[in-house]
Amino acid sequence: MLIMYFNIATNNIKKSFKDYTIYFITLTLAVCIFYNFNSMNSQTVIEDINKIDILVKLISYISIFISVIFCALVIYANNALVKKRKKEFGIYTTLGMSKQKVSRILTYETLIVGIISLGTGLLLGIILSQGISVITGKLFEFDMEEYKFIMSTNAIGKTIIYFGTMFILVMIFNTVAVSKHKLIDMINASKKSEEIKVRNPVISVTIFIISIGVLSRAYYLGWKYSSNPQDINFPLSIVWGGAGTLLFFFGLAGFILFIMKKNKQIYLKKLNIFVIKQFSNKINTNFISMGIICLMLFVTIVISSSSLSIKSKLEEELEKLSPFDANIELNVGSDEQEVQNIEKALKTVDFNLRQSYEYAVLDAYYTKIKVSDLLNEYSNKELKERLKKYVGVLETIKVSQYNEMRKLKGDSTVELEKNEVLLLTNDNNEKQALNKLMNNKNEININGNKYTLIKDMDLKDIEYNLIAIVPDDAVERMPKSYSTMHINNLNEMNKQDLEEDVKKLRQKFANVDYNRSDILDKYGFIISAETKIQVYNETKSAIGTNLYIGVYLGFVFLIASAAVLAIQQLTEASDSASRYKTLKKIGVSNNMINKTIFTQILIHFMAPLMLSIVHSIVALAIIGKLSRNVGLVFLFKLGPTIFITGIIVIGVYGTYLYAAYTGYKNIVKNS
Structure with a gap:
């Protein structure tokens, strides 16, 4: 049995x-x-x-x-x-x-x-x-x-x-x-046969227009408050976007029908009436699922594009992330800290500073100038929003130490007179503000002394947020912020020694977030260290993790979206079989019927995809703005990554579209 x-x-x-x-x-x-x-x-x-x-x-x-x-x-x-x-x-x-x-x-x-x-x-x-x-x-x-x-x-x-x-x-x-x-x-x-549902065209057109307004509101809130994502309006933009998407598909069918009826040449051509009625019926029945599919496609495009984009851009910037073979930094918590010199601190913890190590020391000092007070008047909107949350002060570096650091990298040095200050930054918004500052006034008062501002001399590869390069005697009586040692120009054998030495040093200051007081009691200071190889490996690992998760989720959402659309069309084929029988009886050729089926399926697949693309373009622009506002110096490299994402989406989406068309056509043929 x-x-x-x-x-x-x-x-x-x-x-x-x-x-x-x-x-x-x-x-x-x-x-x-x-x-x-x-x-x-x-x-x-x-x-x-x-x-x-x-x-x-x-x-x-x-x-x-x-x-x-x-x-x-x-x-x-x-x-x-x-x-x-x-x-x-x-x-x-x-x-x-x-x-x-x-x-x-x-x-x-x-x-x-x-x-x-x-x-x-x-x-x-x-x-x-x-x-x-x-x-x-x-x-x-x-x-x-x-x-x-x-x-x-x-x-x-x-x-x-x-x-x-x-x-x-x-x-x-x-x-x-x-x-x-x-x-x-x-x-x-x-x-x-499924009953054809036709809504009142006036209601449908009204809802469609409202949906455009709601989506515009969502885009506006997302863009305006991307500089302050903690504001309630930023997450509200997502809610507005979801509601607008559902309203869009709720009113889409009636709106298309209304527009098509106004253009008799298109509406009455061949089987366009039948196609529009079929599409309108399915949208009216499944507008919720269409909205959800649109949002899933939106998530697919955004996470896939941003993952590929971040990977591409970070790999370009990888060599710039750490121009030195190693960076070791001593944090100076207060004036009472006994050890404020990096070389002395390293000797205290028995760090092996080998003779083969070529290095430069860079000490940073606090001024009394708030960065927000210095730049706010000359800042654009993005920078002003960022400065509202930033309470830091301008820091200075002695010109002699700065030049030693540049020599270590193989760069040219800078020359300053006793009354001159060079302001440097790696942030484009801050650079614009500095240019306006220098165009409006040529002086800066640092701890009671006036200095003339000079241009940045087109210095390349600046690693710092806003910093002031000052004459050596200007830092007298300034509290120290940190002391950094940059090590560079080592051969492969010395690099291996450096890796081992830094690894041992890091172990002594491991889990500083949890054992800070214990470490301070033991040494009296905190040291952090990293090597170029370590930064390189951690960055590559972050790139890989980001890409894998992005691609994984993107593929799943893409397959789920395309599969649901295809299944909906096959269900529609069974429900509409009697209508196609009627078309055959009145003399419509198989070729025309097949074209009608393909057009109907193509519109059904493209409607959520097109809106999701619009959502994605806006979202990626907002993400790019948000990344700049939180201080990330890299920008999305969207051109080639969107192209790659497009190929993937078209490949999977197209496969399901063709499978749906073939299945639909066979169901109609066999009916």
Whole structure:
């Protein structure tokens, strides 16, 4: 008996293979992606895997959230299949088969499709993971000389458990769904056509215009308050954006219908009336899901573009992040601190300052000038908002030490007269304010002494926020802020020694956030240290982590969005089969019908995508402004990254669009 039911299930899958295409593609891609990102800790054979431990943990946590999304998607797709096959199940019941036995057949079908998609997805995932392994090595700069084929049994087990649980839930859902349907409803399912819902055009146009106003309000609030994200209006912009998106799709169908009716040449051309009515009907029925899909696509584009953009820009700036082989800084907490010299502090903690180390010391001193008082009058809006929250004072550096530091880098030195001050900054907004300051007044008063301001001499690679380079005697009686030692120009062997020395130094001041008082009691001061190699590795690790999470979530949301749109269209095909029969009866050719189907699906797919692109452009501009306001010096490099994101979106989105078109066309043809 079991074999008979199993054979029926197998034959049903063969006959309904085209119906299962979207379902199968979605499951296979879901399994493939899930395996790939959970096999992270087994994708390379390097020993330095601890660099991505945080990433592995993050992906494990996110996988739980993603599995919920996939589970909802699988149940949604399965529900569409069950709904489409009501008549078939009704025939089984008419022939004397109980609903329990029908449910058993459906359970076997789900099991077979699940096993096939799970196996195919895992196979595809294992193959693709080898390529991702190489990408991982490139991102984190692992040594790939010992690279070999790896298959993660842990990721396979996790994937089987997660998706096995999903299929069990689907089986339970199918059993409940079949038991609830009445025989008469199942038999007459194919005769029922979804009622075309047409809203009052005046109401629809009014709501559409209101939605544009709401979205404009959201964009305005997001842009205006990006300089102050703590303000309630900034998160409110997200709420306004979500509400505006739903209102947009609520009124879209009626608005398009209203506009098209005004243009008779387009409205009455070929089957445009039919296409517009079909699209309007589906939008009116599914405006909430369309709005959610639009927001999911928006999240996909933003996180994918920003992840790729940050990676691209940071890699360009990587060499500039630390121009020295090592930086060691002594923090001076107060005038009472006994040790205020970095060289003395290093001797106190037995740091091995080798003779081969070429270094320069840079001491910074506090003035009584508040940065906000100095620049506020000449600042643009962005800088003024930032200065409201900044209470720091202008710091100074002796010109002799500054020149020693520049020599260490191989740069030219600067010359100052006794009454001259050079103001430097790496921030573009501050540079603009300084230029206005120097154009309006040529003097600055530092601790009671007047100094003439001079231009920055086009100095390149400034590493500082606002700082004043002053004559050596100007710092007398100024409290010290910090003392820094820059070490540079070492050969490879000395760099290895430096790494070990700095590592030991860092261990002495480890967990300073938790043990600050204990460390101060022991040494009387706090030292921080970093090497260029350490900064480079940490930055590359941050880049890789950011990119992996961004791509992972982006792919999941993209697949979920495209799959839901495709399933909606296939459901629409079954509901509208009788309408296409009528078109054939009045002499419409198959070619015209196919063009109508493609146009309808294309509009259905493009509507949420187009609005999500508009959302994304505004959001990325706001993110760029926000990053500048919080002091991040890098800007998004959006050109090539948006192009790459576009290719990915078009590839996945286009695949589902074509699959939906093929399935829709076959349903209409067979009807």
